[in-house]
Amino acid sequence: MADAKVIPFDEDRPRRRIPRRVRAVPAADPVVEPPAGPEPAPAAAPGDSWDRRIAGGLAFLRRRVTGDYEVDDFGYDKELTDQVLMSLMRPLYDKYFRVEVKGIENIPAEGGALIVANHSGTLPLDGLMLQVAVHDHHPAERHLRLLAADLVFMLPVVNELARKAGHTLACAEDAQRLLEAGELVGVMPEGFKGIGKPFGDRYKLQRFGRGGFVSTALRAGTPIVPCSIVGAEEIYPMVGNAKTLARLLGVPYFPITPTFPWLGPLGALPLPTKWTIQFGEPIPTDGYAAEAAEDPMLMFNLTDQVREQIQHTLYKLLVQRRSVFF
Amino acid sequence: MQPGDFFEGGAELVGKVVLVTGAARQLGGRFVRRIQRDPDVERVIAVDAVTPPHRLGSAEFVRTDIRQSAIARVLAEHAVDTVVHLAVTGGSAGTGGAHSTVKETNVIGTMQLLGACQKSPTVRRLVVKSSTSVYGGTSRDPAVFTETTEPKSLPAGGFAKDAAEVEGYVRGFARRRPDVAVCVLRFANILGPYADSALAEYFSIPVMPTVLGYDPRLQFVHEDDVLEVLRLAAREPRRGTLNSGTFNIAGDGVLLLSQCSRRLGRPTLPLLLPALNWVGSALRAVGATDFSPEQIRLLTHGRVVETTQMREVLGFEPLYTTAETFADFARSRGSGLLPPERVGRAVDRVAAMLDADGLDGLKDDAYAAEGAKR
Known part of the structure; x- marks a missing residue:
């Protein structure tokens, strides 16, 4: 590591910690409008709160069973995501991986932005945790729309849930449409090269595709927010890859970890690592001319800039980390 | 839409002669009845291979198969200037024919019709569904x-392949006859009280078979909107709009x-999926519904189109959203086994x-919130 010398200065600086938002009182934030759904308001008495919650749950149930809810063109079901899917992921986020979020203020409060993150961990849990992080920590409770591989949309059940959670296929058309609609889009340009890399290569960023995400952001004129995720690399230490089996199953890799597949389903349990998600300074893209998106040299330069920034932050977070698990 | 709109795009001195193919189908029949009420339309020639079961108003019905070259004579005889080609269909129970006949009408019929149009000196406008x-x-x-x-991936067969081939021929025609305004309207699933499409039949099955693990996104367009947009495409464009080209037509949402x-x-x-294919062929065999591989594809991956061109270039605003279209359709079909009201x-x-x-008053709160949302 070339920049190991800078460590002491970093260590001296008091670490800035974003206070964890108190989940029990969602309406405490003055910026936030009360959610559209009949989510329980802050309660006076605990018993009252439960009653309200039940009433809200029943109203929610009534809308679901009669089909009286809305989805957007991408199949994103906001109500289901907020009330069910997010709540399912939250224990994993809060209790299991104990995700710490830094630099949330780098995400704009409104308008489109492209969050570019590193990808790791054999299973794309990092994407899901990133989605929870953005929603729970951002003052405007923004929803992250992730771009996912086509494999996600080939698998039954998975594709259905992914669409409902607001994910869509990683292609320029979808990304640009979302960005132009003012959505927050998350992309992991390393793709399968990143998520399926051996444990020995952890925290070494892979090639960033062909830099398509940069031209998409440029066309939409939205800033790029680099994001570094530490902790996801160690959840499934991939020590081997059964390539023949992977080819038979039609998946890009078949992970072999110290526990999987030897312990069966138990081996598929991720290790409870401690995560840190850091959002970096946004890189503006609105200063370029209209034809800049076609300029390959500029694309490569910007891609490298984003990549360098993520890699640098990863190293910095790694030297700050006390242990993998705490 | 104001009545004055008809005259905006250049008042025509001579009334138009509109030829409509596929007039024996529900939609074709309704379009024939609708367009003859337009003030600038002088005559409507309705064409189909079978006699329509419905009235066609004052339109002149010519029973001819568009797969035959006789269609060229019809065009010449009546000095047709606008051709509205609606005989491109998925072929559901209404036609009774096997798919090979439907396919022939779709593809060979279109080729014949386009050949006839190319020869005709009077044709100035072609609208293709x-x-x-x-x-x-x-x-x-x-x-x-x-x-x-x-x-x-190009559709392997069925209606989708027919439609893709028809569009290919239409593009060729547009190249050869640049003086003819050609409008191709790509409709999303057409629904409404009179719908007789394969999807409408599917929605009438008491227990609908679906693909496990997939929840497709669907988009609908209302029959009334279909008639309106066809009318819009069949006449001179209004100021600031252009009605030649290819347009997606779908309700919002x-x-x-x-x-x-x-x-x-x-x-x-x-x-x-394999079981569904099997159920599909079983249902087809007993003639319950046309559960084609193409429809299974729709029910697996769904299909959503952008309609910006329709709004901004064609200048058409559908009256019904996707949800409203579906509500109108659902009303006409009566309730199923689990009516939403009863479940609610x-x-x-x-x-x-x-x-x-002891939950006093709280339910009302929830209801008030729900009411406010509606």
Whole structure:
């Protein structure tokens, strides 16, 4: 590591910690409008709160069973995501991986932005945790729309849930449409090269595709927010890859970890690592001319800039980390 | 739409002669009746291979098969200047024919019709009904199709392939006759009280078989909107709009298949894809519904199109959104096994039972919130 010398200065600086938002009182934030759904308001008495919650749950149930809810063109079901899917992921986020979020203020409060993150961990849990992080920590409770591989949309059940959670296929058309609609889009340009890399290569960023995400952001004129995720690399230490089996199953890799597949389903349990998600300074893209998106040299330069920034932050977070698990 | 709009795009001194193919179908018949009321239309010639079961008003019905060259004579005889080609259909129970006949009418019929148009000196406008199924639909396709999206894989057969081939011939015709304004309208699934499409039949099955693990996004366009946009395409463009080219036509918004089944009150039966193929052929064999591989594809991946061109270039605003179209359709079909009202009441009863345990007033709050949302 070339920049190991800078460590002491970093260590001296008091670490800035974003206070964890108190989940029990969602309406405490003055910026936030009360959610559209009949989510329980802050309660006076605990018993009252439960009653309200039940009433809200029943109203929610009534809308679901009669089909009286809305989805957007991408199949994103906001109500289901907020009330069910997010709540399912939250224990994993809060209790299991104990995700710490830094630099949330780098995400704009409104308008489109492209969050570019590193990808790791054999299973794309990092994407899901990133989605929870953005929603729970951002003052405007923004929803992250992730771009996912086509494999996600080939698998039954998975594709259905992914669409409902607001994910869509990683292609320029979808990304640009979302960005132009003012959505927050998350992309992991390393793709399968990143998520399926051996444990020995952890925290070494892979090639960033062909830099398509940069031209998409440029066309939409939205800033790029680099994001570094530490902790996801160690959840499934991939020590081997059964390539023949992977080819038979039609998946890009078949992970072999110290526990999987030897312990069966138990081996598929991720290790409870401690995560840190850091959002970096946004890189503006609105200063370029209209034809800049076609300029390959500029694309490569910007891609490298984003990549360098993520890699640098990863190293910095790694030297700050006390242990993998705490 | 104001009545004055008709005259805006250049008042024509001579009335138009409109030829409509596929007039024996429900939609064709309604369009024939509708367009003859337009003040600038002098005569309407309705063409089909079978005698329509419905009235055609003052239109002149010519029974001819568009697969035969006789169609050229019809064009010349009546000095037709506008051709509205609606005989591109999925061929559901209404036609009774096997798919080979439908395919021949779609493809060979279009070729004959285009050949006749090319020869005709009077034809100035051609409107072709196509379908958004030309985009196919796979897991590797973008979520929303625009008019310029190239399909990832060409449809292997059925109506989608027919429509894609028809569009190919129409493009060739547009190149050879640049003086003719050609408008191709790609309709999303057409629904409404009179719908007789394969999808409408599917929505009438008491227990709808679905693909396990997939919840497709569907988009609908109302029959009334279809008639309106066809009328818009068949006449001179209004100022500031252009009605030649290819346009996606769909109502606003998206419904998931699960939402459709709940709003209809028809339970679903999720099946694995191979099992669904088997059920599909079984249903086809007994003639219950046309459950084609193409329809299974729609029910797997769904299909959503962008309609910006329709609004901004064609200048058409549909009256019905996707959800409103579906509601109108659902009303006409009567309720299924689990009507949403009854299911909703069941939930209310549970709420009332809890209410008795001391949940005073809270339910009303929730209802007020719900009411406000509506």
